[in-house]
Amino acid sequence: MGSKTQTPRRRRRATAALLTAAVVAPLGVSAIAAPAGAAAATGADTAATLPVFAVRSSGLTTAQASGLGKALGIRLARGEDGSVRYAAEQSFLAVPTKTAGRPGKDEDGQPTTTTVLDVAALRRLRTIGSSDALRRAAQALATAKLTPRGAKASARNTTITAVDRRGQTTVSAALDTSVSYSFTLAGLPYEGPGAKIRIAFDGKGKATALSYSTRTVAQTGSVAVVDAAGAQSRCAEAMAGRVRIASATPVYWAPALSAGVRTIEPSLRCSGFHADGSRAQIVVVPAALDAQLPEMPPPPAPRPGPDRVTARAYGRADVGSEGTGPCSGLPHTGTNLASFNGQFSSRGIPVEFSWTDQNAWEQDFKDPAFGGDDSDWTDHVDMTYWQGHGSPTGFSFSGCSSNDDTFLSNTDARWGNGDVEWMSLFTCLVLASDSGGQRWWQRWGPAFAGLHQINSFHTVSYHSASHGGTYANYMLRTPFLWWNKPMPVRSAWAQASIDDQPASVVWASMGPIGPGGAVSMNDYFWGKGAVSPDVPAAAVTGYWYISGGS
Incomplete structure (x- = not known):
């Protein structure tokens, strides 16, 4: 030029x-x-x-x-x-919890550890003020x-909120500044x-x-x-x-x-x-x-027909990924999903499916009770990673596929009654704190039917070719000297978003609260640290929500 x-x-x-x-x-x-x-x-x-x-x-x-x-x-x-x-x-994004009960096993036979929210310790948490944080950073x-x-410096808190099933706040605190x-x-x-x-x-x-x-x-x-x-x-x-x-x-x-x-x-x-x-x-x-x-990448080969489900069984840790790419105006989705898949496959963890563009189907995320077949796909693996356009009430397949429609609504989701523990939605606004008169827990609480976490964004996010790989690496990496230790799932999501997104983008995570205050917010991926047991939909007593700036 x-x-x-x-x-x-x-x-x-x-x-x-x-x-x-x-x-x-x-x-x-x-x-x-x-x-x-x-x-x-x-x-x-x-x-x-x-x-x-x-x-x-x-x-x-x-x-x-x-x-x-x-x-x-x-x-x-x-x-x-x-x-x-x-x-x-x-201490990074640490939430006070306590171990409770005896060790158990999940549907795959993987060991689980019950932790409960330490509400008293959470209420005692204090953070420094914005002016103090700005001074310390500058110094x-x-x-x-x-x-x-x-440069212009600004300060904000990472916050946690917990509510009961009626939406009454039981605790709200800042975790850091x-x-x-x-x-x-x-x-x-x-x-x-x-x-x-x-x-x-x-x-x-x-x-x-x-x-x-x-x-x-x-x-x-x-x-x-x-x-x-x-x-x-x-x-x-x-x-x-x-x-x-x-x-x-x-x-x-x-x-x-x-x-x-x-x-x-x-x-x-x-x-x-x-x-x-x-x-x-x-x-x-x-x-x-x-x-x-x-140039936009070419569309993938057509997805196989009704017999497309390959033989899969419970009993091992596995993942899957889906996303809309050029057919929805997103050029880098295939590269991003490949970066996510590669981190797992290189460590011997199976990637059971990875559908893009017209092969990414809404019914893969929809519960069979509503006409979907997530039990064969996104709820048949331990973690699903998604990239595409979104809103506070779901995410879009428009322009790409209509199997069996073009928008996965929050009301169509019942995740965790199969296998999935962590739903990773790299899209916009899914976990907006408020939208259309409904709060985050009202929109997405009913989707938790054994699911441990949804990790997504409160704001609009920026398209990326590498977020998935960064996120997966933080969960799976091998310690070296005093650093490089694997992160809990939600912390890996937060750090990947901090690395990848401008400061204006706010990431968010939510999950259920079970009997006695049992929470899943400190889960690691299988084999990397403690994982909590499932909380069935009938046993959910409330929800937690954590958000912070990138």
Whole structure:
């Protein structure tokens, strides 16, 4: 792509106005490296331009990582790409529980351990205030000489709420206080897994989690970008015409450091609605005028007919995955599901099915009582991972398949009366705290018929090609020295979402409460730690819900 001569800074906002009807107000200079006069030009004969930034360095050096760990009082391991991630084994998103009763076995013969919510200890939990957390984060970064220039810090709590069957709150508490930094380049949002600084603190001000993944960049020129109409068209094309585009917002996207990119170029954040009204996952595409969108992958071979169910039996740990891809305007679903599948198959854990596009069927998630056959598919494995468009009341198959309809409604789900323990729904808004006059427990509580957890999002999520693999790795990884220990399922979901999603995305998890306060929130995947027994639908006494920012 060719470079344009720099034009006065005062014309930058005109470019943003051309790109989207809603002008993005500049938030200051780059949080990673201040551009030396970011350029934007408009004119009758000149296409609008935005700066391009060259990557000068990526991640932290070993010395920088050591200095940051020392400033926070924690021991850090630096990744090969220079990123640093830390989650305290005992205190990361910890919820007080107590072991109760005798060990048991589940339907597969796997050992189970009953834990109950320690309500008294939960009520005693305290967290530091936002101002204190902001001060501690700023001080640690300054001590390590890693203060991000021009970044905006914000603080929020990770929270837990428990309700009884009538929806009366029995306990509500904050688990930590996290500080996240938001960045800009040339006055536009700069976001993504490669623009991440997040630090979480417990009630004593000790760091319980850290994500640090940034690049140092410098302006190296500029590139012609599409105008407002072109942005809408580009987004529609990228989503295969399957999504009604609500906004095409100019941003700078920061891929994961492992991507090894050499430049950061302007992009478009595409958001909208699917044909059935479900919210589309946000897709990010290049904004450059001459950019070429990658070709959509070809549709998979048709799914076998009525005899498609392969011989499967209870008695072993296994998983499955499904998702809608190009047929719903999501280009990376196949890659993401493959990343999830690969983590399990490489460890000898069977992936019993992986259906994409027109082969992903609503009836695979629907209970037989409502005409589905989840007992052959998503409720016949221990964990199912899904990617697609969603809403607070379900998720969409529209444009892809209609077997036996195009939307899995919360009222069609009864999960866990077969085998599934953990339903992992990488989609939008499924666990929104409130929607349409119904709270999370009212919408999804009836789906728990032995299911241990639903892991999903309170907000709209960003489309990803790697979330599934990151999530699976956190659950299954093998310890090395003092780190790399496997995480509980919900903690793995939270950390994968923190790694993969911008700070604005709020992840969420929920599960049932059984007799005596029995909970499943601390489950590990089979063979990696303790797992709770099933709570049949008739024995559910309430529900728990945990959510936090990415």
